[in-house]
Amino acid sequence: MNATAPIIVTGTDTGIGKTVFAAALAGALHAHYWKPVQAGLDEASDAQTVASLSGLPADRILPEAYRLMTPCSPHLAAEIDGLTIDPARLSLPACPGPLVVEGAGGVLVPLTRSLLYADLFAHWAAPVVLVARTALGTINHSLLSIAALRARGVPLLGIAFVGDANEDSEATICAIGDVRRLGRLPLLPSLDRTTLAAAFADHFTLPDFRPA
16 A cells, blocks of 8 residues: 555444544544545535544545435435436545545445445455444444455455444454454544544554555
8 A cells, every 4th residue: 555545434334433433544644535425414414524523624625526415325315316426426536645535334335226335445446444333233244344345356454443342342353354453443422623533543553554
């Protein structure tokens, strides 16, 4: 991985803390951040959340390729909005320095009726960080996600956990999945850019996200 290679952040499911982790990683790397498709505009977008939590300047938060109204799978949200997502608009943007790209939901979420996020990751051929919760069910969800990525030849940088410590589940996933454990982001009683940056620094090693 070269010094400016993008890092893709994906997850085992939705609502597991992927955006918070992406904000922490982007902030620590002083990277640009890009969410290709935002589905759901009733609340703060993921880009707005990352802007708030990462401390990055506004010009490092890149605009989405698609902003869809309905909070559901992108393929359906696009259809409800009366459009079809064009994969040609989802090429990785060129920017100086690191780039953190965040997917939506899990690795097999469909962008169209024939294109899954994992297929797009394979096309990009950029290293992926898989974010997984530590709660019950994570072993199954994590191993299925790892298998789906590997089946498509997606380079897997490692797995980052979010939640309370669960040593057996975390170790089991990494052993059976043959994947590097990057660290665990704990649940924070007060979440802001200062507490998030401190937690990331305490629980992750930044060189693990950079070239060897």
